[in-house]
Amino acid sequence: MPLKVEEVTKRFGRNIAVDNVSFSVDKPAMIGIIGRSGAGKSTFLRMVNRLTDACEGRIRFEGENVLEYKGKRKRAWQSQCAMIFQQFNLVPRMDVVSNVLHGTLNRRSTLTTVFNLFPREDIHRAIGILDRLGIAEQAPKRAEALSGGQQQRVAIARALMQDPKIILADEPIASLDPMNAKIVMDALRRIHEEDGRMVIANLHTLDTARQYCDRVIGMRQGQVVFDGPPTELSTAVAREIYGADESFSEASTSTSLDLLDRAPAGLARQAGVAA
Numbered sequence: 001m002p003l004k005v006e007e008v009t010k011r012f013g014r015n016i017a018v019d020n021v022s023f024s025v026d027k028p029a030m031i032g033i034i035g036r037s038g039a040g041k042s043t044f045l046r047m048v049n050r051l052t053d054a055c056e057g058r059i060r061f062e063g064e065n066v067l068e069y070k071g072k073r074k075r076a077w078q079s080q081c082a083m084i085f086q087q088f089n090l091v092p093r094m095d096v097v098s099n100v101l102h103g104t105l106n107r108r109s110t111l112t113t114v115f116n117l118f119p120r121e122d123i124h125r126a127i128g129i130l131d132r133l134g135i136a137e138q139a140p141k142r143a144e145a146l147s148g149g150q151q152q153r154v155a156i157a158r159a160l161m162q163d164p165k166i167i168l169a170d171e172p173i174a175s176l177d178p179m180n181a182k183i184v185m186d187a188l189r190r191i192h193e194e195d196g197r198m199v200i201a202n203l204h205t206l207d208t209a210r211q212y213c214d215r216v217i218g219m220r221q222g223q224v225v226f227d228g229p230p231t232e233l234s235t236a237v238a239r240e241i242y243g244a245d246e247s248f249s250e251a252s253t254s255t256s257l258d259l260l261d262r263a264p265a266g267l268a269r270q271a272g273v274a275a
């Protein structure tokens with residue numbers, strides 16, 4: 001399942017959001033993209049999923065440049081790389097299982113969608129996925145009645161309905177408390193390990209990237225400034241990624257960096273600065 005990102009650039013006017021990014025992934029991995037606000041992380045994920053068009057470059061998946069896809073092929077690609085967002089993006093007044101079933105919309109006709117007619121086997125599959133994520137008993141409730149952590153698991157279930165090869169998660173735990181953040185990250189890690197799906201997650205805190213990812217990509221001002229295993233993510237490297245001065249005022253990351261300064265990595269991790 002090789003993914004090759006080649007010289008990808010995105011400009012908004014004169015602002016370069018993503019600047020000539022290249023990297024490749026040979027086998028399914030769990031990859032964390034870290035960097036301060038505005039580093040280009042979201043824009044990058046949105047280009048992979050084709051929510052935003054790149055200005056230059058190629059993103060090859062299994063040999064094909066997905067940036068060239070149009071129409072049906074593009075929609076098929078978008079279901080192969082399901083996206084999860086910080087704000088869950090569920091339909092709040094709709095029940096949980098219908099929200100999950102919306103993950104199948106790409107392959108259903110408008111008519112069945114309008115009348116909410118879901119095939120029985122899809123309903124069973126949706127409940128099975130909810131069960132796997134530990135929230136099957138929430139299936140009949142409205143999405144808005146669930147906690148943030150539960151809602152994010154519903155969003156993961158909706159993504160899994162698409163049977164994606166890649167899961168793109170844009171700050172999946174940024175709105176969650178540490179306990180729910182852990183539940184959601186554990187779920188993503190399990191999905192990666194058990195199903196062999198590639199997970200690429202934009203993460204705000206170093207600790208989370210260290211703890212859950214096989215590989216960390218550090219972005220600064222649109223460029224990749226670090227790409228390696230979490231063991232190589234020293235405090236000095238982290239400072240380089242986040243920028244020496246300003247980033248230290250950013251609450252969550254500065255907490256992580258302070259902990260890294262004061263304690264060995266394991267201790268910092270136990271301190272649970274997860275969200």
Ligand SMILES: Nc1ncnc2c1ncn2[C@@H]1O[C@H](COP(=O)(O)OP(=O)(O)OP(=O)(O)O)[C@@H](O)[C@H]1O
Pocket residue numbers: 012015016017018035036037038039040041042043044
């Ligand atoms: N639709 C847009 N129009 C104009 N500029 C944009 C747009 N989207 C992003 N940008 C700019 O691109 C740059 C990268 O933004 P992006 O959201 O990708 O960063 P990020 O690392 O994901 O930050 P955050 O963690 O705050 O979401 C920023 O300078 C941002 O202002």
